[in-house]
Amino acid sequence: MLPDLERLIRLQSLRNAADDARRCLAKIPAQLDAFDANLAEHRKALDDARQRFEDNQTARRNLEKQVAAVQSRLDNKKDQLMNVKTNEDYLVIQKEITAAQDNVQSSEERILQSMLDGDALDGAVKNSEHSLVAAEADIESDRCEIEKERMKFEAAAKKASDAAEVLTREIExxxxxxxxxxxxxxxxxxxxxxxxxxxxxxxxxxxxxxxxxxxxxxxxxxxxxxxxxxxxxxxxxxxxxxxx
Ligand SMILES: [Zn+2]
Known part of the structure; x- marks a missing residue:
C-alpha cells in the first residue's frame, strides 16, 4: 500500500475517533439540563402538594372560627329566650336559634370532610417528599456516571487529536x-x-x-x-x- 494512503487512512480514523468523542461530549449539557428539569418537576409537585395541604388547613381554621362565632350567638339567643316577654318574640328567637343550629351542624359536617381531605393531602405531601428524595438520589448517581463518561470522552478526544497531530507530520x-x-x-x-x-x-x-x-x-x-x-x-x- 502507498505509505501516505495508509497514513491518511489512519489519520481519518483518528479524526473520526476524536469527532465521535466530541459528539458524545456535546450531548452532556442537554442530559444535565434534563436532570435539572426532572428535579424541578418533583420540587414543583411537592410545593403544590404542600400548598394544597396549607389551603385545606386555612379553610378548616376559618370554618372553626365561624362555628365558634355562631355558637357564641346561639348561647346569647338561648339567654334571651329565658327573658322574652311575648309569645311573638319567643317565636322569632326560637327561629333564629334553629337557623344557627343548622348553620353549626352543616359547618361541623364541612369541618369533618375537611379533616378527611386534610389526611389525604398530608399523605400526598409525604408521597411527593419521598419521590423527590428518590429522584435526587437517582440523579446524583446518574450525574456521577456522566461525569465519568465526560472524563473518558475528553481523554479519548485528546488522545486521538494528539495522535492525529503527530501523524500529520509524517504525511507528505x-x-x-x-x-x-x-x-x-x-x-x-x-x-x-x-x-x-x-x-x-x-x-x-x-x-x-x-x-x-x-x-x-x-x-x-x-x-x-x-x-x-x-x-x-x-x-x-x-x-x-x-x-x-
Ligand atoms: Zn463518493
Missing part, C-alpha cells in the same frame, strides 16, 4: 493538503472505503477500471462524485475500525 505535504481540503468540504470525512464497486460514502458506482485501480491501494484516487479519497479494504490491510 500535497497528500495532507488534499486530505484537509476534502475534510473541510466534506464534514471531516476525506478518506472512505470503496466497496462492491461503490463509493461507501456517496454510493456512486465506480467505473470498473477505477475500481481496479483503487483495489491496488498504490495511489490516491478520489471519488469522481464526492471527491473523497478511496481505498480498498483487504483482510491484510489496516481497517478504519482497527486503528481507532
Amino acid at each position: 505535504g500535497v497528500a495532507l493538503a488534499l486530505f484537509e481540503q476534502i475534510a473541510e468540504k466534506r464534514n471531516g470525512v476525506a478518506v472512505v472505503e470503496a466497496k462492491n464497486n461503490l463509493c461507501s460514502s456517496c454510493h456512486v458506482r465506480l467505473r470498473p477500471q477505477v475500481f481496479n485501480d483503487i483495489r491496488r491501494n498504490n495511489k490516491l484516487i478520489q471519488c469522481e462524485s464526492c471527491g473523497r479519497i478511496l481505498h480498498f479494504l483487504t483482510s491484510g490491510n489496516l481497517t478504519l475500525a482497527d486503528s481507532a
Whole structure:
C-alpha cells in the first residue's frame, strides 16, 4: 500500500475517533439540563402538594372560627329566650336559634370532610417528599456516571487529536493538503472505503477500471462524485475500525 494512503487512512480514523468523542461530549449539557428539569418537576409537585395541604388547613381554621362565632350567638339567643316577654318574640328567637343550629351542624359536617381531605393531602405531601428524595438520589448517581463518561470522552478526544497531530507530520505535504481540503468540504470525512464497486460514502458506482485501480491501494484516487479519497479494504490491510 502507498505509505501516505495508509497514513491518511489512519489519520481519518483518528479524526473520526476524536469527532465521535466530541459528539458524545456535546450531548452532556442537554442530559444535565434534563436532570435539572426532572428535579424541578418533583420540587414543583411537592410545593403544590404542600400548598394544597396549607389551603385545606386555612379553610378548616376559618370554618372553626365561624362555628365558634355562631355558637357564641346561639348561647346569647338561648339567654334571651329565658327573658322574652311575648309569645311573638319567643317565636322569632326560637327561629333564629334553629337557623344557627343548622348553620353549626352543616359547618361541623364541612369541618369533618375537611379533616378527611386534610389526611389525604398530608399523605400526598409525604408521597411527593419521598419521590423527590428518590429522584435526587437517582440523579446524583446518574450525574456521577456522566461525569465519568465526560472524563473518558475528553481523554479519548485528546488522545486521538494528539495522535492525529503527530501523524500529520509524517504525511507528505500535497497528500495532507488534499486530505484537509476534502475534510473541510466534506464534514471531516476525506478518506472512505470503496466497496462492491461503490463509493461507501456517496454510493456512486465506480467505473470498473477505477475500481481496479483503487483495489491496488498504490495511489490516491478520489471519488469522481464526492471527491473523497478511496481505498480498498483487504483482510491484510489496516481497517478504519482497527486503528481507532
Ligand atoms: Zn463518493
